[in-house]
Amino acid sequence: MAAFRPFSSLLVGGNTRQLLAKRGAAHFNFQPSDAPKEYGDVRQKMNLCQAVNNAMDIAMDTDPSAVLFGEDVAFGGVFRCSIGLKDKYGADRVFNTPLCEQGIAGFGIGLAVAGSTAIAEIQFGDYIFPAYDQLVNEAAKYRYRSGGLFECGKLTVRATWGAVGHGALYHSQCPEANFTHTPGVKVVIPRGPTQAKGLLLSCIRDDNPTIFFEPKILYRLAAEEVPVGDFMIPLSKAETVRKGKDVTIVSWGTQVHVCLEAAQLAQEKLGVSAEVIDLQTIQPWDEDHVVESVKRTGRLIVSHEAPKTSGFGAEIAATIQDRCFLHLESPVNRSCGWDTPFPHVYEPFYLPTVWRVFDSIKKTVKY
Amino acid sequence: MLSRLSRRSPFNTSIFRSFATARERDEFRLQEYSQKYLGYRKAVFTEKLEIIDSSKAEAVPIYRVTDGLGNFIDSSQDPKFGKEMSVKIYETMTQLNIMDRILYDSQRQGRISFYMTNFGEEGNHVGSAAALKNSDLVYGQYREVGVLMWRGFPLEQFMHQCYGNSMDIGKGKQMPVHYGSKEHNFVTISSPLTTQLPQAVGSAYAFKRQPNNDRVVCVYFGDGAASEGDAHAAFNFAATLDCPIIFFCRNNGYAISTPTSEQYAGDGIAGKGPGYGLHTIRVDGNDLFAVYNATQEARRVALTNKPVLIEAMTYRLGHHSTSDDSTAYRFKTYLVEKNWWDDEKEKAWQKEVRKRVLKAFGDAEKTKLAHFHELFEGVYDQVPELLKRQRDELDNHLKEYGEHYPLDRCLRK
Numbered sequence: 001m002a003a004f005r006p007f008s009s010l011l012v013g014g015n016t017r018q019l020l021a022k023r024g025a026a027h028f029n030f031q032p033s034d035a036p037k038e039y040g041d042v043r044q045k046m047n048l049c050q051a052v053n054n055a056m057d058i059a060m061d062t063d064p065s066a067v068l069f070g071e072d073v074a075f076g077g078v079f080r081c082s083i084g085l086k087d088k089y090g091a092d093r094v095f096n097t098p099l100c101e102q103g104i105a106g107f108g109i110g111l112a113v114a115g116s117t118a119i120a121e122i123q124f125g126d127y128i129f130p131a132y133d134q135l136v137n138e139a140a141k142y143r144y145r146s147g148g149l150f151e152c153g154k155l156t157v158r159a160t161w162g163a164v165g166h167g168a169l170y171h172s173q174c175p176e177a178n179f180t181h182t183p184g185v186k187v188v189i190p191r192g193p194t195q196a197k198g199l200l201l202s203c204i205r206d207d208n209p210t211i212f213f214e215p216k217i218l219y220r221l222a223a224e225e226v227p228v229g230d231f232m233i234p235l236s237k238a239e240t241v242r243k244g245k246d247v248t249i250v251s252w253g254t255q256v257h258v259c260l261e262a263a264q265l266a267q268e269k270l271g272v273s274a275e276v277i278d279l280q281t282i283q284p285w286d287e288d289h290v291v292e293s294v295k296r297t298g299r300l301i302v303s304h305e306a307p308k309t310s311g312f313g314a315e316i317a318a319t320i321q322d323r324c325f326l327h328l329e330s331p332v333n334r335s336c337g338w339d340t341p342f343p344h345v346y347e348p349f350y351l352p353t354v355w356r357v358f359d360s361i362k363k364t365v366k367y
Numbered sequence: 368m369l370s371r372l373s374r375r376s377p378f379n380t381s382i383f384r385s386f387a388t389a390r391e392r393d394e395f396r397l398q399e400y401s402q403k404y405l406g407y408r409k410a411v412f413t414e415k416l417e418i419i420d421s422s423k424a425e426a427v428p429i430y431r432v433t434d435g436l437g438n439f440i441d442s443s444q445d446p447k448f449g450k451e452m453s454v455k456i457y458e459t460m461t462q463l464n465i466m467d468r469i470l471y472d473s474q475r476q477g478r479i480s481f482y483m484t485n486f487g488e489e490g491n492h493v494g495s496a497a498a499l500k501n502s503d504l505v506y507g508q509y510r511e512v513g514v515l516m517w518r519g520f521p522l523e524q525f526m527h528q529c530y531g532n533s534m535d536i537g538k539g540k541q542m543p544v545h546y547g548s549k550e551h552n553f554v555t556i557s558s559p560l561t562t563q564l565p566q567a568v569g570s571a572y573a574f575k576r577q578p579n580n581d582r583v584v585c586v587y588f589g590d591g592a593a594s595e596g597d598a599h600a601a602f603n604f605a606a607t608l609d610c611p612i613i614f615f616c617r618n619n620g621y622a623i624s625t626p627t628s629e630q631y632a633g634d635g636i637a638g639k640g641p642g643y644g645l646h647t648i649r650v651d652g653n654d655l656f657a658v659y660n661a662t663q664e665a666r667r668v669a670l671t672n673k674p675v676l677i678e679a680m681t682y683r684l685g686h687h688s689t690s691d692d693s694t695a696y697r698f699k700t701y702l703v704e705k706n707w708w709d710d711e712k713e714k715a716w717q718k719e720v721r722k723r724v725l726k727a728f729g730d731a732e733k734t735k736l737a738h739f740h741e742l743f744e745g746v747y748d749q750v751p752e753l754l755k756r757q758r759d760e761l762d763n764h765l766k767e768y769g770e771h772y773p774l775d776r777c778l779r780k
Contacts, residue, residue: 065573095608100599103601105565107600107604111572111573114569138566147538149536207748
């Protein structure tokens, strides 16, 4: 796919915060997390981009079969996620491919089939669609269709993801629901540097093909104290990031921060106690965690940047009404992107903002 | 990004100013183009306005070893197979042909759901497989059964796969003829065309990184499959990433109903090779010796991390076709001349294979399917909670409605 990427060039070595400042404030405030003790005592301030780099560094150091490849990764990547890794591990382990996403995905599958750990980068989630056939028909079905004779579990596809302030149609998409309809792949999205590192290491070492979406707006904007050692955050486990008793809000990626802010507003303005859950793994997702929370609060809001119709929020809503029917005090609310392509100048009106999530809380608790 | 590129630009004005003559400047430019753009191919300027007309270029020649009657044209090209190998080659081709006829007929009778024959291409499979090492990894499309057969995949397993029964090592998940065997280094076939090509390149790259690598990957595909984007991806990746791989294209003139004239307008598939920087050869696919020699040499070149494209020209033969030009017929002549084969042996062999195939077929037909829980296995390395719940849902459903399902065809748990 012809990847016309004006924004990648803007972001090289640039400062997202400055860019955003030029165009008005970001639509959220990043809320750092405090990593649990078991991930290690020694910590270092890292932004999300550095955390991803650190995870790949550890993965390559601990697994000589691991290789990292994609468009422009050798010089450090257009977002600087692979910086320094070619010098450290050699040009045969960190290398550029031709500009061809279906080739990158297919090549990665083949590496994994032959026993190598393959870390493939798709420069933007928006450009993952040429690789869709390889990921959906091939990677996801490899183990199943061969009766377990062959598999590509050592494949991880990393792609940048989500709104960035000015990315318009092809530098903003959240394609997770396109993949959650495909049994056989895992889909994972972190909300900050600590999660990015721990979840990415889990993806790389998981025995199933995984797609790891990195919220690109957080690359530089999100910084926190990240444990420097080798630690993994388990897949298919959600995390409650704010405890509450009146309503449950489920989200992932950047939107978790939007929801946290809306929850705080609801506390201050409405005296409502909202519980916020970061799903982390979108497929296979942690149903029990959400069910437990909704059974306590009796109310559920799902919020994601992607369009509403057939978004993953629909899956969560359907499952929860099925499993928590007698506990629900109000209809499950979905606060999502509109069912339009992602627009350029109208981005502030497109996104499920703090105020839209706040309004959802208000309407849900008053139902 | 832009500033980075401009720093590297060959058209740096300060360099240009230092040239004394136009010729010096031209030489500099040609050198730059040659090194940086053309992989050190020597380019020249021309003042003649001429657009290349590809239809005027000579077609890549077709390499052959024997003539239409099976006689060696240049004896230095005779690979000099011994008796054992020659007989094995012939037996594999004919066994495949007999199995194809029986399974094709049984599909017509509705006893298996689908079948795909290999008529006319047996020589491609067996000739190339014989030139590979059994440890070389093979990716196929669906018409490369002879490769698996050459490597000793049991007849019984072909039948079990076509029936998808509990003895099938593929666990009954895929349509018939989607074979695979870890033991025989043959990656499981899938229906989407050409997806195996960039995958094969990735596996070849993994081999290259292993110390003292002595394995190549050989990937088979048809002339129609070569039109998919994945073929372009694979040729380009293999060449830029220097992978030990053989691309083996079976060009039989058709993709289902589409003739090659509607598939491509260039010089076949081989004509594409040099454009990607691939070592390339076109062979007579009905000449087993030519296929063998070309594959053997391609393997040698590929092991030096230079990918090779082989285009083998064959006919698409019908089910009942007994063309005198078929590879098996030509190869039989060779065996008979050496006194390694005769009519009596032929009769006995045909009878034995037929008997074995029919026995294996009957046994496979009678073998039960695996327990239906198998349908939930292998989606992930472990069955996730969500799928366990769906499995329970099916169990509960079958407790009440089991009589409406073919439960008696499945093994009990």
